Amino acid sequence: MTFRIRTLNAISQAGLSRLSATTFDVGPDVVNPHAILVRSASLHGQPIPASLMAVARAGAGTNNIPVAEMSKRGIPVFNTPGSNANAVKELVVAGIFLAARNIVDAAAFAHRLEGDHETMEKLVEAGKKNYVGFELPGRTLGVIGLGAIGVEVANVAISLGMKVLGYDPAITVEHAWRLASNVERVISLDQLLRRSDIITLHIPLVDGTRGLIGDTQFRSMKNSAVLINFARGPIVDEPALIEALDSGQLRGYVCDFPTPLLNKRPRVVTLPHLGASTREAEENSALMAVDQLREYLTDGTIRNAVNFPNAQLARAAGVRRLALANANVPNMVARISTIVGEAGLNIADLLNTSRGELAYTLVDVNGEVTDALVQRLAAIDGVLSARVL
CATH class of the missing domain: 3.30.70.260 (ACT domain)
Structure with missing residues (x-):
């Protein structure tokens, strides 16, 4: 049998090369597909072909896929947890440094300087006091969500001399084994918020996490706290975030999700959804998604489906x-x-x-x-x- 796989985004050739042309017909124009391979394209509102057996996303989040509808049809939805963990971890650590040392604002200040060498030196000496930051050793990082990415961020923070608090009521045994022994597990979100200098989010966007960080949570944080969000934008209640920034309740916010309200706002750094945007992460995600899809279609094996065991x-x-x-x-x-x-x-x-x-x-x-x-x-x-x- 030849399995038909429709691709809805550009998928790394490293992954597609594992689909033999003798067994798989792969491409964006495939009709009546047995499987769909996707990255960011939305399947919401799209008809589900009667031929469809599986959906695989080359990435961790599946909010672009109507999982409940697929489940009713007996269609497993695969994702690739951990395939982009290193890429996101590195960007989160970069985000921590951006916030701690006011790097974005300082770079913008330096970019605006004009004049001769002597003039610029004087402007630098006069202006740098506005960008004084803080060092990380001894500071407390609160990690909300101890999955593949959260564990890596926590472990790196320990190596940077930080104290680390971790909150995840549903941590798996596998991730618990990988977590550094000196990461302190806390039993409540409020406890983490009250004690942390920097808070980083590593949880999926589901009904229970939408707006999880809102007015009450901002009021629990230290006035000097920084919030890092490379998970999903709507996990943070944006109006409450703006109020916390404007009132001085929150020192700063670094995220991967620009919005009209956040763009160009003081003490906010937004990046254009770069979390998994590395060649290595794209290849890892494609390889993992393709392998899982191939195993399911040819052998019935299920690994890393978000809706089936x-x-x-x-x-x-x-x-x-x-x-x-x-x-x-x-x-x-x-x-x-x-x-x-x-x-x-x-x-x-x-x-x-x-x-x-x-x-x-x-x-x-x-x-x-x-x-x-x-x-x-x-x-x-x-x-x-x-x-x-």
């Missing part, structure tokens, strides 16, 4: 594989097994795993699988999609 089952030679996305309801495996048995097929291996309301089932069988069998399985109440590999 991870699922990997070693495949013996000579077996046919059934892959079913289904609601996480009782007796599903028994119903699947019964129908397979009624088709005269022996089950060689089986995996069923779940995540919240959704589940995923792989069934390896000995013998030929007919279209009629796949249709019977797809007709089970609660089965969202079914296919044979």
Whole structure:
């Protein structure tokens, strides 16, 4: 079978080169795609092709994809957590230095200087006092969100001599192992805000985090605090942010998301969404997205889907594989097994795993699988999609 993959953005050739032309038809003009490979293009409001089996985003955030709608159709949505972690970490650290040393304003001042050498020297000596900053050792960095990026930022800050507080009620075991032992975990957001000199955000934009940093949170911060946001703009309540800056409640704000309200505002540094804009990050994201998509289409393996559980089952030679996305309801495996048995097929291996309301089932069988069998399985109440590999 040839799988059709539509690309909605320019995807690094390093990733696309892993899709063999004999097995995959890839490009922006592919019709009736089995999969969509995307970076920043929005799928909201776009029709979902009946042929679609999977969506992969070469990046971490999936707010440009209607995940709930895909889930109803049994379509896994893949992302690439950690693939751009180093790129974002480096820019966050740069943002901390920009704020601590007033580098952007100071550079703009120097750029405006005119006159001969002696005149400029005098202007420099007279003006530099307006850009006095602070050093990082001994300062406290509060990291909200200890995922792949948050952990790296925290660890770098420790190496810079900073004290680091971390807040993440849902930190994974993997990320906890990677976190420097001298990062102090705090149990409340308010505790982190009250104690931190610099606060950096590393959480996704979801309903629960939209406007997470608002008026109440700004009032909890030190008057000298700096807020760094390379996560998503709407996590910060912008009107409350402006009020905190204007009142002197907040020392400064550095973000990756220019807006009309923020642009050219004093004590605000905005960058043009550069977080993952490195050649290395784009290649890493493409490689990871492509590998996950290829494994799902050809073997039914799920790694790093945001809506379905991870699922990997070693495949013996000579077996046919059934892959079913289904609601996480009782007796599903028994119903699947019964129908397979009624088709005269022996089950060689089986995996069923779940995540919240959704589940995923792989069934390896000995013998030929007919279209009629796949249709019977797809007709089970609660089965969202079914296919044979």
